[in-house]
Every structure is written in C-alpha cells, then in structure tokens.
C-alpha cells in the first residue's frame with residue numbers, strides 16, 4: 580500500500596493557489612467550517628442509510644481536517660481506508676489506521692476494486708469533473724458506491740455578482756449530476772438545499788472565507804479602500820437588517836455501480 584503514497588501527484592499551476600489557500604486555513608478550518616461540517620454529517624447519514632455497514636476498501640478524497648472522515652469511521656466498519664488531500668499537511672488529521680495519499684485526486688495513482696469512494700465539499704475544485712468522476716468510478720468494484728457532496732450554481736452567488744474571481748471551477752446543480760456520472764452508475768440519492776450564512780460586516784465575511792480556505796481563486800490582499808468599496812457594494816446589493824448574507828448551495832449525490 581505504501582507504494583502508492585511514495586508517488587505523490589503534483590498539483591497543476593492553478594491548483595497551487597487552492598493548495599496555499601487551504602494550507603493557510605488548515606488550523607482554523609475545522610472550527611470555522613460549520614457549514615461544511617453539517618454538509619459532511621448529512622452525507623454520512625444518507626450514506627449509512629443506503630450502503631452496507633461493513634465495507635472492505637474505501638477511499639476518501641479532499642478529506643481536509645476530517646469532517647467526513649469522522650462520519651464514515653463512526654458510522655461504518657471499514658477494513659482498509661485510504662485518505663487523500665491536495666494539501667500534504669492534512670495527513671496529520673487522518674486516522675492512524677488509514678494510508679494517506681497526498682496530491683490532486685485528478686492524477687493520483689488510485690487503489691483498485693474500491694467498495695466506496697467518498698468526498699465532501701471538494702468536487703467543486705476539479706476542473707474536468709466528468710473525466711475525473713469517470714476515472715474514479717472505473718476504480719470501483721462491481722456494486723461499489725460513490726458518495727459526494729459538492730455545490731450548485733448559487734454557491735457564493737453574491738461574491739460573483741460583485742465581480743469576485745473566487746468561484747471554484749465546477750459548481751454543479753443536483754440534476755446536472757445525471758450527466759456527470761458514467762452510465763453504469765445508478766443514482767440512489769440526489770438532493771440540493773440552500774443555506775445562508777450571515778455576517779455583521781464585510782470584514783467578518785472575508786475572515787470566514789479566509790479561515791475556511793474557500794477563496795482559493797481570489798486575491799488575499801484587501802487595502803482599506805478596496806474593503807470599503809466591497810462593504811458598501813455588498814450592503815447596497817444584498818444587505819438586510821440581519822446583516823450580510825452569503826449563500827451556500829450544497830448538493831449531495833450517492834450512486835452505485837452496476
């Protein structure tokens with residue numbers, strides 16, 4: 580098994596920024612990412628309702644600080660677990676019994692005959708999502724499961740409407756997953772549900788993005804004037820007595836290979 584971990588895949592240039600952003604947020608992520616924690620909990624819950632409780636070979640990618648890892652290890656009995664993340668330092672959050680595989684999932688050397696491939700809040704960072712999902716599903720054993728959460732087209736729409744370049748490359752609505760999954764995968768669960776996070780001001784909103792590492796495509800530098808303009812634009816366009824809203828648009832998909 581260690582032969583796989585000795586060959587780390589290298590991030591492509593545009594992934595270096597994503598990697599830096601998540602590495603910078605690693606210490607704050609677990610506490611700050613309450614939406615991602617809830618999304619991972621819902622994925623774990625739905626998966627354990629559908630899949631067998633005992634699974635042989637399992638791969639989780641984009642595991643980060645382990646919100647989904649905690650769910651699957653708590654809810655399922657797993658014989659062999661591989662944990663991946665683009666950020667090598669995430670290895671410190673993987674359970675001791677797991678084998679950690681660093682690097683981008685797109686080019687990682689994958690274990691074969693997997694019974695489950697799962698991932699929470701990561702697929703939006705994959706540029707060629709259909710190609711990568713096809714490759715992943717090819718590594719599933721017959722009857723194997725894929726359980727994913729991503730984000731739909733309304734994810735952080737406020738930021739995009741204000742001209743931010745922070746968008747991840749693959750926001751996919753629930754129904755569009757039917758075209759992303761290969762034809763030998765049968766969908767067992769598909770859902771989408773918006774959640775809104777509220778912030779007192781733009782500074783708090785930007786801190787939230789920084790602490791959760793989710794602004795991988797955006798500039799990190801905010802001068803006082805830029806911050807002021809962002810704050811007044813955001814307030815004018817979206818402000819309410821409750822504060823400034825930021826939309827999360829999670830999507831859950833669980834499918835089984837024939």
Ligand SMILES: C[S@@+](CC[C@H](N)C(=O)[O-])C[C@H]1O[C@@H](n2cnc3c(N)ncnc32)[C@H](O)[C@@H]1O
Nearest residue numbers: 601615641642643646664665683684699701704
């Ligand atoms: C929003 S975090 C989600 C972490 C965790 N799964 C959760 O639910 O809290 C996204 C994670 O995906 C990782 N990531 C981003 N692009 C990736 C890629 N191409 N391959 C593997 N991991 C990736 C990041 O480093 C980060 O840890």
